[in-house]
Every structure is written in structure tokens, then in C-alpha cells.
Amino acid sequence: MILAMVSFSSGDAIFLAASKATPVTKDVHPQLFNVVEEMAIAAQLPMPKIYIINDPAPNAFATGRNPEKASLAVTAGLLGRLNRDELQGVVAHEMSHILNRDILFVTVAGVMLGAITLISEVFLRGLFYSSLGGRRYSSRERGKGDGAQAIIMIIAIVAAILAPIMATLLYFALSRSREYLADAGGARLTRYPEGLASALEKISQNTVPLASANKITAPMYIVNPLQEAGMKLSDWTSTHPPISERVKILRGMSGASFTDYSEAFKKTTKHSTPIPSSALKDETVEIRPASKQGPVSSKEQFRNIGDVMFKTSGFKFVNCNCGIRMKIPPNFGSGTVQCPRCGTLHEV
Numbered sequence: 422m423i424l425a426m427v428s429f430s431s432g433d434a435i436f437l438a439a440s441k442a443t444p445v446t447k448d449v450h451p452q453l454f455n456v457v458e459e460m461a462i463a464a465q466l467p468m469p470k471i472y473i474i475n476d477p478a479p480n481a482f483a484t485g486r487n488p489e490k491a492s493l494a495v496t497a498g499l500l501g502r503l504n505r506d507e508l509q510g511v512v513a514h515e516m517s518h519i520l521n522r523d524i525l526f527v528t529v530a531g532v533m534l535g536a537i538t539l540i541s542e543v544f545l546r547g548l549f550y551s552s553l554g555g556r557r558y559s560s561r562e563r564g565k566g567d568g569a570q571a572i573i574m575i576i577a578i579v580a581a582i583l584a585p586i587m588a589t590l591l592y593f594a595l596s597r598s599r600e601y602l603a604d605a606g607g608a609r610l611t612r613y614p615e616g617l618a619s620a621l622e623k624i625s626q627n628t629v630p631l632a633s634a635n636k637i638t639a640p641m642y643i644v645n646p647l648q649e650a651g652m653k654l655s656d657w658t659s660t661h662p663p664i665s666e667r668v669k670i671l672r673g674m675s676g677a678s679f680t681d682y683s684e685a686f687k688k689t690t691k692h693s694t695p696i697p698s699s700a701l702k703d704e705t706v707e708i709r710p711a712s713k714q715g716p717v718s719s720k721e722q723f724r725n726i727g728d729v730m731f732k733t734s735g736f737k738f739v740n741c742n743c744g745i746r747m748k749i750p751p752n753f754g755s756g757t758v759q760c761p762r763c764g765t766l767h768e769v
Contacts, residue, residue: 433484433485436641437472437492437494441475442494443474444471445473445732449732450732452505453473453512456505456508456512457493460512460610460611464517464606464610466491466516467488467489469493471492472492473494473496473497473500473729474495474496474631474633475497475730476496476497476498476632476633477497477629477726478632479496479503479623480499480642480646481493482494482641482642484524484527485525488519488520488522493512493515493519496631497726499511501717501726502722503620503623504714504716505714506613506619507619507620509616510611511607511620511624511643513608513610517603517605517606521599521602521603523599527641597661601696602696604667604671604682605682605686605696606679608681609679609706611709612707613708613709614671614674614677614708615671618667621668621671624644625644634646666690670682670690673685676706676708677707677708678702678704679696679700680701680703731748735750736750736751737751737753737769739767739769743760744762745760745762753769756768756769757769
């Protein structure tokens, strides 16, 4: 009961802190804020709080106990690699999770699972230290102590075994159908399924590990961040549906409605649709054209990721007419800075 209350009241803050997410303002990344605002309006949801995880690995997740208290976190790597259509697809997917209330379940379950894992660790450490202290006992006392240690050991082992089993259950609990439903919702909100499909491919092809990810937070992300390098397009994951399948469904849509997604899903998987019948309305949602922004080159990606990470860390950017862009640290003591190329003084 206590764990449930903590999870409900502070679960999102725990996840954001564990993921090393930093709250940001619009000046850090205006395009991100514009896209989130567009998707919030499309979904008829309040604007979520926006966070950036200063990590080069591309990924994103949403958390919170309800739409009014929701937060959206994206990595610097995601912002640097995706074009606007792809970013919109990812944001729309996460907004669909908020709309469908998936974020409450995984937040509460994740915090409770983390607590169980912590309890297991405490037992194991207690066993270790008690075994060290047991050496001081007499043989008679040691016999009694060994019995207590045996009980603690059994409890610790059982807890240690249960923790990963419960983690697996959590992964399945945020069921594949909810991920499919969020993909369908994302395609409908953006009216451009290819944006999300392309984003999923780029995220899954990443070989840079997400430093702050762990077994507890992994189900929160749009793509499992714990897959091994070289397996990004494989279907060997239990936390999310296969990426290749998700992409194929999105690219098989003839329109952008839930019905179009349902038909593409059945054709691709040969299974019944995960979309609830209440959402399968007789509506036509045409796929919009792609935006004018093309793919982001490798050079641009590298520069964009660096810029986002610097801005998130509080650096100010000063552009000189000679073409130099200076990155000023947050603790810079002077009110002016001189361009190293042309010598021009700029106010900071």
C-alpha cells in the first residue's frame, strides 16, 4: 500500500531523476516545444512538461499519473538525429500513451518493482555483513547464527530470483497491444505514418548505449534501450513489439485512421487487431505530404547532438558575423566575450 502511494504521488519524479532528465525551456529547443504543442492540441491534452536527457543515444518516454501531470522526456541524441516529421511521430506516439493512460500503470509498476529489487539488494548485503560478524561468535553461538543466516539467505535468494521475474512480467504487462495502439494513435495524430516508421528505424539502428537506462525504466521508452548492439532490427525483445513489424504495419497503412492501422496490422501479422472496436469509427484520415525538411546528414546529426547537450547544460551560444559560433559556459564571469577569429567583442 505504501509503495503504491509513493508510486502514484512521486513515481514520475523518481523515473525522471533516475533517467537524469533535465527540465528545459523553449529557448533550448524551440522545434521540440512547437511539435509537442501541436500534438497536445491534436490530442486535446494539456501541454506536458518537457525534459531532455543529455545522452547521445536516441530515445524518448512519457511519464506521469494523469494527462494533467504528464511529462515528456527525449534524449539529445533523438533531437540531433531526427528531422521534424520523425520527431513529430515520436512525440505523437508518447502523447498517445498519455491519452491512453498507459503512463500511470508503468510508472506505478516500475517504482514498485524497483523497491522490490532494492529490498533484495539489502538482504544480500545484510547476509554478507552478518557472515563477517559471525566469525566472532563461539561455536555454539555461531551455530545459532548460521541458522538465522540460512533463513536470511533463503529470503534473499528468493527475492533476488523474483525481482527479474517480476521485471519480465512488467515488460509484458505494458503489453504489445498498448505499443501498437500508441503507434496507431501517433499515425493518426500526425497523419503521416512514415514519420514514426522512419524514427523507429533510426532509433533501433543506434549502437550507442543509453547510459541512464536500466531494467526498471526500459519499458518506458519508445524503443527498448537495453538491446545489444547489432540486434537493433531483430525481433528478440520482450519489452516491445518487434521493430520490423511495427515499421511494416505503419508503411502498410493506406490512410491515417485507426481503421487503416487495423487493416495493415491484420495483413502484416495475421492476427486480430489490437485496436478496440470503439475506436474503429467510419472515418477517413488522409495521409498528408511529407514536410519540406529532408533527412539529416551525419555531419548535421553530430553537430546537432552537441548543440543540444551544451544548451541543456546551460551554455549560451554567441554567433559572430565571421561565422564563428562560441559556446559560453554558465559560470562565465565576464559580460563580454571576444571572437577568437576576428576579435569582435560580443555581449553575453
